[in-house]
Amino acid sequence: MAAVADISSEAAVAITNNSNRISDSKPKSESEFNVQKLVDMFTKLNPSAKEFFPSNYINYQHDHPLHLHKSNNQLSAAAESFFIAADKNSCYDDFANNRRRRNNFNQGRRRVNGRSFRAQREDSIRRTVYVSDIDQNITEERLAGLFSGCGQVVDCRVCGDPHSVLRFAFVEFADEHGARAALSLGGTMLGYYPVRVLPSKTAILPVNPTFLPRSEDEREMCSRTVYCTNIDKKVTQAAVKHFFESACGEVTRLRLLGDHVHSTRIAFVEFAMAESAIIALNCSGMVLGTQPVRVSPSKTPVRPRVTRATSL
Structure with a gap:
């Protein structure tokens, strides 16, 4: 019986060896070959290579030297990915926090300015x-x-x-x-x-402050200046000057303005004497060209035009 058991065990070993030899002798399939090729390629990659680092990681190395773990001049891939993600999240958090603080500040300032403007407007209406x-x-x-x-x-x-x-x-x-x-x-x-x-239900729209008098001399100019509206578009500047000089006195400066939108024009007329400006107020309603003009005291002086020096 012992002899029979030995023979059967030897036969089993022989069959196993034969099956291994047969399986080794079989050619490998194409899919197994491709997988093995990919494994070989990935094992040759260096996770610490420069190509695997984002552009902002160099700055992180200078700003966080203690957070980097080096071993044999190579970084651990796990630590590397962890710090890159932490750096990116911190950048996003800083940007979001700064923007929230800036928006909150601007909104608070707008609320204060809005309340102040409404209070001033309501006081002006009353x-x-x-x-x-x-x-x-x-x-x-x-x-x-x-x-x-x-x-x-x-x-x-x-x-x-x-x-x-x-x-x-x-x-x-x-x-x-x-x-x-x-x-x-x-x-x-x-x-x-x-x-x-x-x-009144509305406030008076303020005049542009850049046009208001800036000095005592300009305030004196306003006392000699009148604002004329409803001027016929066909009337020339020379005709407007002759109209006021013949009725009021010497005109030292005149600015005739208009555009293609409005059917009439306006003018600022500055006289040599303040008395002439007072007399000019009585010209309101007189016909100049085909339209009755309207004359009122001017709130702004007629500033001389600034001539630009031509470069040689």
């Missing part, structure tokens, strides 16, 4: 009255003179179509008491019509 049914021959100076008994007049702005018989205006006072007192002047005859006075 100090302003709306005047309607104004005769077209009434100037801003004459209208302001009517309300000067109610309080200090800060601004007076006549508006409306220059071709209309009746116009409207906004008169702003230094305080609310003047505006409330002005309401009692409703029905007062001014020119040929009784005016209506109501609380």
Whole structure:
């Protein structure tokens, strides 16, 4: 029996060896060959090579030298990927935090500026009255003179179509008491019509501060200057100058303005004497060309044009 067991065990070993030899002798399939080829290629790659580092990793090496672990002049691939990800996340976090702080600051500043602007506008509205049914021959100076008994007049702005018989205006006072007192002047005859006075719902749009007088000399220039509107487009600058000089006095500077949008033009006329500017206010309603012009005191001086030096 022992002999039979030995023979059977030897036969099993022989069969196993034969099967291994047969399997080794079989040719490898094409897929097994390709996989082996890829494995060989990946084993030859160096994870610490320069090509595997992002462009911003060099700066990270200088900024975080203690975070880098070197062994035999090669970086650990796991540590390398960890620090790259940490550096990228920290950059994103810093950018997001800075932007949030900047946006919060700007929004807070806008809220403060918005509240301040609304408060100033509401205060200006409470100090302003709306005047309607104004005769077209009434100037801003004459209208302001009517309300000067109610309080200090800060601004007076006549508006409306220059071709209309009746116009409207906004008169702003230094305080609310003047505006409330002005309401009692409703029905007062001014020119040929009784005016209506109501609380204003809007504030007067301020004049561009760059055009306002900058010195005492320019304020003196304003006292000698009038603002003329509703000028016929066919009227030349020489004709406008002759119109005012013949009726008021010597004109030292004149600026005639217009565009292709509006049907009429405007002008700033500066006289040699302040008395001439006062006389020119009475020219409002007189026909120049084919249109009756409107004359009011100017809030801005006529500055000389700046000539640019030509380069040789």
